Structure formats: structure tokens, C-alpha cells
Amino acid sequence: MPAPRAIVTRPAREAARWTADLCAHGIDAQALPLIEIRTLREPALRQALEQARRDLTRYRALMFVSPNAVAHFFADSESNPALVHMQQWPAAINTRAWAPGPGTAQALRAVGVADVLIDAPPADSAQFDSEALWPVVAAQLRPGDRVLVVRGSQTPAVPGGQGRQWLGEQLQAAGVQADFVAAYERGAPCLDAAQQALARSAAADGALWLLSSSEAVAHLGAALPGADWSRARALATHGRIAQSARAAGFGTVHECRPALADVVASIKSLHVH
Incomplete structure (x- = not known):
């Protein structure tokens, strides 16, 4: 056969x-x-990404929607302050890294984020998505906290990127401010x-x-x-x-x-x- x-x-x-x-x-x-996955081309989106990389300590958690979000947010560059903070992350225990599934969690480990700081759905979850992640992380949050959602932006690019809003709605209902930043562009391949x-x-x-x-x-x-x-x-x-x-x-x-x-x-x- x-x-x-x-x-x-x-x-x-x-x-x-x-x-x-x-x-x-x-x-x-x-x-x-x-x-097709591309680096950001819009100057305004690139500026917003650089600002987010500098402001990591303001957030209770960073939610990465995919392995590509991790790779582009922590792009290997001497000017990337997120890499410096990442290497010191075990000391900055108040900032968590959220992953909707095992692929994103593995991408976080690959760039040096300690296992103890990564939150993801259990391996036996029926699905790997925001709905499966939310019960794992909801108890971490308090009203007034801020969470940064790192995602992609479709073409034409818009500030903060595009994607499902379900997690943002849950955060808002819990009194948590959700910020969004685009780390890469998604588009149709040729x-x-x-x-x-x-x-x-x-x-x-x-x-x-x-x-x-x-x-x-x-x-x-x-x-x-x-x-x-x-x-x-x-x-x-x-x-x-x-x-x-x-x-x-x-x-x-x-x-x-x-x-x-x-x-x-x-x-x-x-x-x-």
C-alpha cells in the first residue's frame, strides 16, 4: 500500500x-x-513594536499568538531590548509568557524563556487556542493589570495587528487592559x-x-x-x-x-x- x-x-x-x-x-x-510571513514594513508598526519591546516590565503577561509572533518579537538583534529583558526574565518573575499551544511554548523556550514562566494549555487539551489558555491564566490577573498580545497584521497593515478579539474581551471583562502589537505581517503567497x-x-x-x-x-x-x-x-x-x-x-x-x-x-x- x-x-x-x-x-x-x-x-x-x-x-x-x-x-x-x-x-x-x-x-x-x-x-x-x-x-506568507514577512517582517513589518509600515514605519508606524515598526515603531510600535520597538516601543513594546522596551516596555515589557509594564505588563503582567505577554501573550504570543503563534511561533511566528515569538520569532519576530524576539528577532535576534543587538538593538532588541526584549532579548536583554528575556535573559533576565527569571528575576522579573511578575511578567509571564502565555502560549496558546505547544508550538508557541516551544518557540519561547528556544529563545531562552524559562519553563517556569510559560503558561500554556495542558498537553491533553481538546484544542490549543485562547479558549483553552484562559482557564490556565485567568487566576493570575487582578483588575488594573495590563497584558500585551503579540500577533500579526494582515495586508493592509493596521496598528496593533489583526486577529480574533475573544481573549481581549475576556481581559476587559476582568478589568485588565489588553494592548495589542503587531510583530510581523501575514499575507497571501504568490x-x-x-x-x-x-x-x-x-x-x-x-x-x-x-x-x-x-x-x-x-x-x-x-x-x-x-x-x-x-x-x-x-x-x-x-x-x-x-x-x-x-x-x-x-x-x-x-x-x-x-x-x-x-x-x-x-x-x-x-x-x-
Whole structure:
């Protein structure tokens, strides 16, 4: 029996890691990044990011929405004051680092944040998102605290970036001020001829699309307008993403937890059946 095939749609850096991990588990995985990650280009957003890096001690916690948020906030530069503060973070115990899932938590460890300062959902959580993180961190907060949410900005870029507002609403209800800063830009990739050919083939040849973002689903539709997705198969790592895939016309959509072991098990199970 041939190996199961999977199309990994995460941003390039994450897609490379996921593709390698899936291949190591006997899955024929190919990367087709559907979100492009760029450094900030707008001067106003770059200035706001630099200010946030200088003001870390004002915050009770920093919430990083993704590994990319960590990588770009702590970009290796001698002029980055966040790196200096990070190296002294064990002494500044009042500032916590929040991660919505294990990938972001690992990214924080990789830049030197101590485990004891990282808060994330339990490994056995049904999902890895703000809803799973909130019960873990809510008790840390007191009215008047401030939390900085580090995220990306779509094109066209706007101050503070864009993203779901659910966590900000919970913080506001708890009397906590939520500030937002964009650390990077997200955009639609420009698929070359080979990537377009891969996408069109995978729409009908039984490959399983691994979808981890509703934004990626939208970019796929925009890149291949008029494409027929009725025979396409998808594995979505969140219910909201599954809804987006169904709305885009994917014929078969399954859901699973975003942990590697669960993704591998789901891909192999769906291949057998």
C-alpha cells in the first residue's frame, strides 16, 4: 500500500518542520505554504513594536499568538531590548509568557524563556487556542493589570495587528487592559506554476489537505478561483477551520487535535479507511 499523502499549508518555516516530522512517521508530506510571513514594513508598526519591546516590565503577561509572533518579537538583534529583558526574565518573575499551544511554548523556550514562566494549555487539551489558555491564566490577573498580545497584521497593515478579539474581551471583562502589537505581517503567497499544479492535483487525487488556519483556506480559494474542491479531502485542526473548509467547497472534512501525534494518527486512519 502506498504511503498516505498530506499537503501541509502552514507558513513556510512551520511547514518545513511539519513536513519533516510527518515524513519521519511514514507520511508522504509536501509543503504548500498558504500564508506568507514577512517582517513589518509600515514605519508606524515598526515603531510600535520597538516601543513594546522596551516596555515589557509594564505588563503582567505577554501573550504570543503563534511561533511566528515569538520569532519576530524576539528577532535576534543587538538593538532588541526584549532579548536583554528575556535573559533576565527569571528575576522579573511578575511578567509571564502565555502560549496558546505547544508550538508557541516551544518557540519561547528556544529563545531562552524559562519553563517556569510559560503558561500554556495542558498537553491533553481538546484544542490549543485562547479558549483553552484562559482557564490556565485567568487566576493570575487582578483588575488594573495590563497584558500585551503579540500577533500579526494582515495586508493592509493596521496598528496593533489583526486577529480574533475573544481573549481581549475576556481581559476587559476582568478589568485588565489588553494592548495589542503587531510583530510581523501575514499575507497571501504568490503560488508559482509548480505550486499551482500541486494544488490542482491535490484537489482531486486523494491527498489530504492539512489545514491549520481559516486564512489559509481563503488564500487557497483566491489563488485558484473557480477550482472544484468537491473531491478534495481536508483534515482541520479546529472546528472553525473545518467550517471554513466546508464553506470553500471541500467535499470531505475531518477534524483532529493539532498535536503531531493526533495528526499522524488521523492521517493514517483516514488513509486506511
